[in-house]
Amino acid sequence: xxxxxKLGNTKVSxxxxxxxxxxxxxxxxxxxxxxxxxxxxxxxxxxxxxxxEIGYGMIEPKLSLQGNKDxxxxxxxxxxxxxxxxxxxxxxxxxxxYPMTPSTSIMNYLAAKQRDELIVVEQAEDEIxxxxxxxxxxxxxxxxxxxxxxGGFSLMVESIGLAGITEVxxxxxxxxxxxxxxxxxxxxxxxxxxxxxxxxQGEFPLMVISLRDVExxxxxxxxxxxxxxxxxxxxxxxxxxxxxxxxxxxxxFDFSKIKIERHLAGEEVFLDGEYKRYTLTASxxxxxxxxxxxxxxVVLVDSDEHDEYGRITESAxxxxxxxxxxMKKLELLKEELNEPRKLGNAKGEVLLLAWGSTYxxxxxxxxxxxxxxxxxxxxxxxxxxxxxxxxxxxxxxxAKKIINIEGNATGQLKDLVREQTGINCDLSILKYDGRPFxxxxxxxxxxxxx
Amino acid sequence: MCEFKTYETAWCPGCGNFSILKGLxxxxxxxxxxxxxxxxxxxxxxxxxxxxxxxxxxxxGLHGRxxxxxxxxxxxxxxxxxxxxxxxxxxxxxxxxxxxxxxxRNIDIAHFVHNNQIYGLTKGQxxxxxxxxxxxxxxxxxxxxxxxxxxxxxxxxxxxxxxxTFSGDEEHMVEMMKEAILHKGYALVDILQPCVTFNKxxxxxxxxxxxxxxxxxxxxxxxxxxxxxxxxxxxEGIPIGIFYKKEEKTYHEKIQHLDKGLPLVDREIxxxxxxxYLADFK
Numbered sequence: 001x002x003x004x005x006k007l008g009n010t011k012v013s014x015x016x017x018x019x020x021x022x023x024x025x026x027x028x029x030x031x032x033x034x035x036x037x038x039x040x041x042x043x044x045x046x047x048x049x050x051x052x053e054i055g056y057g058m059i060e061p062k063l064s065l066q067g068n069k070d071x072x073x074x075x076x077x078x079x080x081x082x083x084x085x086x087x088x089x090x091x092x093x094x095x096x097x098y099p100m101t102p103s104t105s106i107m108n109y110l111a112a113k114q115r116d117e118l119i120v121v122e123q124a125e126d127e128i129x130x131x132x133x134x135x136x137x138x139x140x141x142x143x144x145x146x147x148x149x150x151g152g153f154s155l156m157v158e159s160i161g162l163a164g165i166t167e168v169x170x171x172x173x174x175x176x177x178x179x180x181x182x183x184x185x186x187x188x189x190x191x192x193x194x195x196x197x198x199x200x201q202g203e204f205p206l207m208v209i210s211l212r213d214v215e216x217x218x219x220x221x222x223x224x225x226x227x228x229x230x231x232x233x234x235x236x237x238x239x240x241x242x243x244x245x246x247x248x249x250x251x252x253f254d255f256s257k258i259k260i261e262r263h264l265a266g267e268e269v270f271l272d273g274e275y276k277r278y279t280l281t282a283s284x285x286x287x288x289x290x291x292x293x294x295x296x297x298v299v300l301v302d303s304d305e306h307d308e309y310g311r312i313t314e315s316a317x318x319x320x321x322x323x324x325x326x327m328k329k330l331e332l333l334k335e336e337l338n339e340p341r342k343l344g345n346a347k348g349e350v351l352l353l354a355w356g357s358t359y360x361x362x363x364x365x366x367x368x369x370x371x372x373x374x375x376x377x378x379x380x381x382x383x384x385x386x387x388x389x390x391x392x393x394x395x396x397x398x399a400k401k402i403i404n405i406e407g408n409a410t411g412q413l414k415d416l417v418r419e420q421t422g423i424n425c426d427l428s429i430l431k432y433d434g435r436p437f438x439x440x441x442x443x444x445x446x447x448x449x450x
Numbered sequence: 451m452c453e454f455k456t457y458e459t460a461w462c463p464g465c466g467n468f469s470i471l472k473g474l475x476x477x478x479x480x481x482x483x484x485x486x487x488x489x490x491x492x493x494x495x496x497x498x499x500x501x502x503x504x505x506x507x508x509x510x511g512l513h514g515r516x517x518x519x520x521x522x523x524x525x526x527x528x529x530x531x532x533x534x535x536x537x538x539x540x541x542x543x544x545x546x547x548x549x550x551x552x553x554x555r556n557i558d559i560a561h562f563v564h565n566n567q568i569y570g571l572t573k574g575q576x577x578x579x580x581x582x583x584x585x586x587x588x589x590x591x592x593x594x595x596x597x598x599x600x601x602x603x604x605x606x607x608x609x610x611x612x613x614x615t616f617s618g619d620e621e622h623m624v625e626m627m628k629e630a631i632l633h634k635g636y637a638l639v640d641i642l643q644p645c646v647t648f649n650k651x652x653x654x655x656x657x658x659x660x661x662x663x664x665x666x667x668x669x670x671x672x673x674x675x676x677x678x679x680x681x682x683x684x685x686e687g688i689p690i691g692i693f694y695k696k697e698e699k700t701y702h703e704k705i706q707h708l709d710k711g712l713p714l715v716d717r718e719i720x721x722x723x724x725x726x727y728l729a730d731f732k
Contacts, residue, residue: 075731085727091719094526113727118707118717120525125551129518132511136491136522139509140530141715144522162512222721252728258721290715291489291507291523292530296453298485300501300508303494311457312502312510 003054012051019055026061029053075252079243079357082214082253083173084109086221087145088117089258092171094144096122096133101185102241103147103175127152131159131172139168139301141264141290143225147173150192151181157199160234164204164326166301167278167286169228169235171221176240178434187434188241190356190407194415196236197385203323205231205330208385210238212341212359216382217243218253226261227336231329232288238384240407242436243357265289270297276308277301280321284328330386337388340379344370348377350450351399353392353425355381355413357436358405364439365446374450381413387420396423403449405429407437453485454478455505466617466643466654467496470564471503473620474535477627478506488531491520493545495571496645497537497564514544521557521701527713528702531631532559539569542578542598549600553607553636557701560630560637563600564617566645567652574648584651601680604638605673605694611637612676612694616661617644618654622690629692635700642688660684664691671696 004013015036022032029052036048077085084106087095097107111121124130130146137144148156153174163170174196178189197208207227211217217239224235265287269275275297279286286308291299300310305322307313341359344352344366354362359380366378377399379391396402404414404425409432414425429445431437454475461467478488488506492498494513501508507530511519520534541549541563552559568586569575575588578598585592604612611633615626623641630637642661644654668691669675676694702709711717 072732075728077731081731085724088724088727089721091721093714093717093719094522096522115707117724118711118714120705120708120714122522122525124518125547128515129548129551132515132518133522133525135511136509136519137526137714139519140489140523140526142526143719144526158512159515166509166511252731255721255725260719260721292486292527294486296484296486298505298507300510302502302508302510303512304510310508310510312499 004051007047007051007054009047012048015048015051016055019052020058023056023059024062026064029056073252074249076247076249077214078245078247079211079214079217079239080105080175080245081109082217083147083211083221083237083239085253086218087225088113089218089255090222090225091143091260092145092225093119093142094122094134094137095119095146096124096130096137096144097147098124098127098130098152100127100149100152102177102244103149103152103173105244106147106173127155128159131156131170135159135163135166135168135170138170139166139291139299141293145171145173147175149175149177150179150195153192153196153199160206161200161202161204162303163234164200164206165202165303165305167232167326168301169232171224171228171235171237173221173237173239175244176238178432184434186241188357188407188436189432189434190240190358191409191412191432192238193355193384193408193412196238197416204326205233205333206385207231207233207235207333207383208238209235210356210382210384211243212356212380212382213243214248214250215253219257220382222258226259227333230261230263231285231333233329233333238356240357263288267294270294275299277310278306278308278322278325280308280325283332284325285332286325334386337383337386339388339391340381342391343378343380344376346377347395347398349375349398349400350377351395351402352376352378352405353381353402353413353417354378354405355384358407361437361439361442362405365442368439368443369446369450384416387416389421392417392421392423401426403427403429403446405437405442407431452479453505457503459503460499461496462647464646465496466566466645467500467564469617469620470497470562470623470641470643471500473617473623473627474500474562475504476620477624477631480624481628481631483531487529488533489520489523490533490535491516491523492534493536493540495537495540497535498540500535514540515548516540517545517548517552517561520559521552521555524557524559525701525708525714527715528558528708529713533631534559534561536563537570537577538563538565538567538579539577542600550603550607553604553609553638555701556610556635556698558634558636560627560633560639562627562630562639562641564643565600565640566643566649568645568649570645570648581651599680600638600640601693602677605677605680609638609694610635610696610698611692612680613638613692614640614642614688614690616642616657616690618658619661619690622663626692633695635698642690657688660688661690662687664689664693670694
């Protein structure tokens with residue numbers, strides 16, 4: 001600051017500091033000079049160049065970022081941008097949302113691309129409209145999505161049930177922040193897990209996928225569209241503010257890996273010359289057509305309990321058949337769940353359970369502890385509902401101690417695991433101060449209990 | 451035989467919904483629509499049962515929530531004729547926010563509100579349009595609120611088509627429905643309808659004695675004239691007809707890439723097309 005004052009303007013202290021940073025990492029001064037040239041001119045440019053040189057001369061280089069690594073195949077991206085890219089890759093043509101931190105930047109990114117991509121991004125009047133517009137568009141045959149945080153999701157839950165009973169595919173991104181109510185709007189938490197799994201009244205199949213890193217955010221978003229259409233269910237992508245906003249350098253996403261599986265039916269399904277939206281089938285999945293595409297065939301979907309045509313009914317028998325039909329889809333879905341990512345040893349005597357964005361810090365902490373000789377295995381869940389159980393059931397018997405690590409106050413994954421598998425966690429490591437776990441913190445907290 | 455078919459209904463004998471359903475089928479037929487070209491989005495209520503009783507595409511959704519669904523269907527497939535059918539509680543109560551903001555969107559949909567000034571499905575509580583002082587099982591001291599005026603609200607929000615009709619005048623009703631469907635933009639038709647079971651005040655005869663057709667010389671582009679007319683109610687006569695109509699860019703026309711070319715639903719999906727956006731993150 002003093003040096004900046006000497007130059008005649010304290011505002012250039014930032015430029016001095018930039019010079020220090022560049023020198024610290026051994027980067028050439030020309031690069032930043034070129035940049036200054038782009039944004040400043042005349043005597044302001046001269047002043048900043050002087051400031052830069054002062055900073056650059058203040059220290060010796062400490063680290064070298066000057067490697068031979070070719071960075072052209074890498075990208076720097078955050079979780080929300082990755083969700084948006086995943087949606088574009090999957091052919092999402094309609095995104096409706098109401099702004100809510102920390103989910104809004106998904107909408108911002110898509111909105112910036114809408115004219116290029118020939119898609120529509122609509123800011124709805126509230127979250128109820130946002131989810132219903134996505135449902136309406138999906139019913140009409142386009143891939144549609146909405147996004148929000150816990151408060152907005154609370155408003156959406158009746159419509160999630162509507163998607164369940166009408167069997168209209170739906171993808172929702174729920175980017176968590178600490179609640180309840182307004183909570184800590186710009187901070188992070190993993191406290192909506194049970195709420196999202198159990199959202200809306202009644203019983204119906206839905207899927208919940210938590211996102212562990214930016215790669216998940218991209219590939220799982222694209223997968224969500226396929227699963228939503230295959231099973232005609234709502235699929236909820238559970239992210240959080242930490243993942244939404246931190247930037248990570250990763251290998252550029254591979255768009256050729258994204259497959260579009262729409263599972264739409266054609267004329268072959270008009271068995272008696274007439275289309276029935278809710279035909280009872282062995283799998284529980286009824287052939288789906290797009291309204292308006294077949295002459296004189298209509299598509300009727302209904303939030304009331306309905307018969308195979310979609311018409312309202314009070315029949316006890318039909319009701320039972322329709323509930324069975326819908327719930328069968330959940331059983332089928334269990335066959336294609338992704339098992340959690342495994343970290344550490346093959347069959348550790350300590351088993352760590354975590355989900356979502358805790359993945360990054362836990363990975364580093366686990367590696368460090370294993371380096372010190374601890375015998376640890378960690379499972380980090382992506383798919384959460386239905387809960388994949390194979391790895392869990394296999395590894396639990398080898399573990400002397402099972403520890404759940406979660407960004408909430410009550411250990412919601414712990415409860416879910418116990419409910420679904422009977423496996424008890426011996427210990428919880430929880431965090432609910434609005435901040436994400438750091439690897440260092442996890443390392444120390446784990447070391448205390450190992 | 452009517453392509454729109456006949457189904458068994460769950461309405462009370464004498465319900466205004468019978469003639470509205472009949473009028474709707476007639477309007478669609480007279481416009482030459484085919485069942486698969488039409489979608490009805492509805493909420494919950496006696497009016498909202500309409501898609502159950504007609505052979506067209508239907509989205510019978512949640513109470514109050516028919517409009518956003520209908521709007522998005524039109525966005526996804528501009529070739530479909532989208533009609534929202536709902537009641538006074540559905541549209542003006544539970545769905546008030548959607549009513550307000552979809553008028554502002556001016557999406558090309560027709561919105562028919564069966565307004566019987568009472569809650570029928572839940573057996574007789576006051577709706578937003580029930581008259582002040584009317585006694586019901588819940589409003590035991592009489593309705594305290596003043597009634598919601600859908601037409602002045604729609605006008606003040608810039609609705610491009612505002613009309614009212616009466617279920618007891620089939621010719622007029624069919625005409626209003628057809629005009630609304632043909633109108634480019636959001637079109638509101640408030641349909642006065644008796645509830646024979648739960649509204650003993652606003653009966654068939656009550657409406658019949660009061661409805662007056664709007665003067666054919668009424669200037670449809672006269673906003674303040676329409677507003678004044680929309681204030682007229684009760685014993686001074688209840689105007690029916692088109693109050694206001696204007697040409698204005700629809701939602702689709704305001705989004706060039708939506709208006710031109712194929713409907714969203716028919717556009718090709720290709721994941722590799724989006725690959726270029728990786729450049730944003732290099």
